[in-house]
Amino acid sequence: MKIGIDRMAFATTNDYLDLVDLATARGVDPNKFTIGIGQDRQAVVPASQDIVTLGATAAKKLLTPELAKRVSTVIVATESGIDNSKASAIYIKHLLGLDDFTRTVEMKEACYSATAGIQFAKGLVALNPQETVLVIASDIARYGLNTAGEVTQGAGAVAMLISRDPHILSLEETTVSYTKDVMDFWRPVYASEAMVDGKYSTNVYIDFFKQTFTRYQQITGRDLADFTAIAFHLPFTKMGKKALDALLADRNDEVADRLRQHLTESQAFCRQVGNLYTGSLYLGVMSLLQNGQLKAGDRLGLFSYGSGAEGEFYTGILEPGYQNYMNNVKEDLANRHQVSVAEYEEMFNGQLGMNADDVEFDTRNDPLPFVLKGQKNHQRLYERK
Ligand code: CAA
Numbered sequence: 001m002k003i004g005i006d007r008m009a010f011a012t013t014n015d016y017l018d019l020v021d022l023a024t025a026r027g028v029d030p031n032k033f034t035i036g037i038g039q040d041r042q043a044v045v046p047a048s049q050d051i052v053t054l055g056a057t058a059a060k061k062l063l064t065p066e067l068a069k070r071v072s073t074v075i076v077a078t079e080s081g082i083d084n085s086k087a088s089a090i091y092i093k094h095l096l097g098l099d100d101f102t103r104t105v106e107m108k109e110a111c112y113s114a115t116a117g118i119q120f121a122k123g124l125v126a127l128n129p130q131e132t133v134l135v136i137a138s139d140i141a142r143y144g145l146n147t148a149g150e151v152t153q154g155a156g157a158v159a160m161l162i163s164r165d166p167h168i169l170s171l172e173e174t175t176v177s178y179t180k181d182v183m184d185f186w187r188p189v190y191a192s193e194a195m196v197d198g199k200y201s202t203n204v205y206i207d208f209f210k211q212t213f214t215r216y217q218q219i220t221g222r223d224l225a226d227f228t229a230i231a232f233h234l235p236f237t238k239m240g241k242k243a244l245d246a247l248l249a250d251r252n253d254e255v256a257d258r259l260r261q262h263l264t265e266s267q268a269f270c271r272q273v274g275n276l277y278t279g280s281l282y283l284g285v286m287s288l289l290q291n292g293q294l295k296a297g298d299r300l301g302l303f304s305y306g307s308g309a310e311g312e313f314y315t316g317i318l319e320p321g322y323q324n325y326m327n328n329v330k331e332d333l334a335n336r337h338q339v340s341v342a343e344y345e346e347m348f349n350g351q352l353g354m355n356a357d358d359v360e361f362d363t364r365n366d367p368l369p370f371v372l373k374g375q376k377n378h379q380r381l382y383e384r385k
Contacts (some may be wrong), residue, residue: 154274
């Protein structure tokens with residue numbers, strides 16, 4: 001039985017910051033951001049959005065009433081959860097109006113947990129082929145104003161349905177996971193911004209990619225020529241290039257050209273929104289599929305990485321007509337609203353974060369279908385628009 005990704009949808013905020021403006025404001029050469037880091041724009045988050053509203057918005061884009069009835073489990077993967085106890089999946093299940101007889105859970109391991117969510121969903125479907133699992137990767141990447149990581153911030157959610165006979169990607173059996181206790185990026189419970197040893201984190205990422213890919217080759221006997229493309233977790237687009245270069249070194253044949261070309265296609269959307277943490281790999285897959293010319297039967301490699309740290313390399317085979325089972329991300333990104341650096345800073349400081357006070361947000365200008373209205377008695381108040 002084939003099991004895999006049946007549908008995908010991406011949602012981000014309506015506001016973005018141009019990173020040339022950010023570079024100018026920070027006194028940095030814009031080429032460092034656009035070429036050195038490889039980012040052009042980043043999503044900016046109004047107070048009325050969080051990982052619940054973004055996740056629900058992404059899921060709404062792919063759920064028809066018929067599909068909604070089939071969802072048996074909702075898994076939300078996030079690094080930026082809004083509660084230390086209650087799962088964001090419960091709020092999202094409610095906002096989407098899903099049946100009460102639904103299993104809901106939130107998963108965490110930095111940027112990696114959506115991959116665990118997909119693997120666990122695959123297991124559920126294998127045990128009961130009637131199950132359809134909604135996996136949502138939703139995050140707000142915050143490093144802080146004037147930090148080295150600021151240029152790599154971003155926000156958004158990717159929703160995926162995992163089922164039998166999938167329309168997009170059938171997952172193959174062999175997967176390689178790799179875990180080590182490493183302090184490259186973490187966020188203590190008292191902090192709303194990540195702590196990061198940036199340069200170290202890029203080295204750990206590359207090491208984990210090499211470890212998992214080499215083990216995968218040993219198990220399967222496959223080599224790079226067996227892949228049409230490899231999609232990477234993209235905290236910023238240059239990271240994908242660094243990882244692929246580490247494998248290709250100075251290889252310059254047809255296989256290397258093909259992988260480099262498809263890498264560029266997979267980076268296009270990340271360039272426009274920034275890091276999505278859990279969702280970045282999957283936005284990279286959507287970018288590859290919407291900007292490349294891949295065909296049914298092509299094998300994709302997926303490298304998932306979460307600081308702390310855990311990596312996983314796994315693969316899938318593209319299904320015929322995969323193009324028809326995703327929202328048009330290019331179109332959605334073209335309709336966003338640009339904000340100035342001053343507006344971005346105000347919005348950055350206006351997020352609910354660690355604040356315990358009652359507050360009400362003005363949601364009139366927020367075009368997303370779900371909004372965070374505010375907080376009362378320590379409870380977040382959500383609304384369907
Ligand atoms: N023109 C063109 N390129 C320029 C330039 C210019 N004027 N000035 C600098 N550059 C280049 C540099 O040569 C460098 O390129 P290479 O990495 O290819 O050598 C690049 O721009 C970045 O320059 P620096 O190394 O000086 O940048 P920095 O000290 O400001 O930090 C960073 C970069 C470490 C990535 C930082 O942005 C950061 O900490 N980011 C957050 C952490 C992160 O994303 N880590 C990724 C791995 S961890 C992970 O994947 C999980 C996750 O999602 C967080």
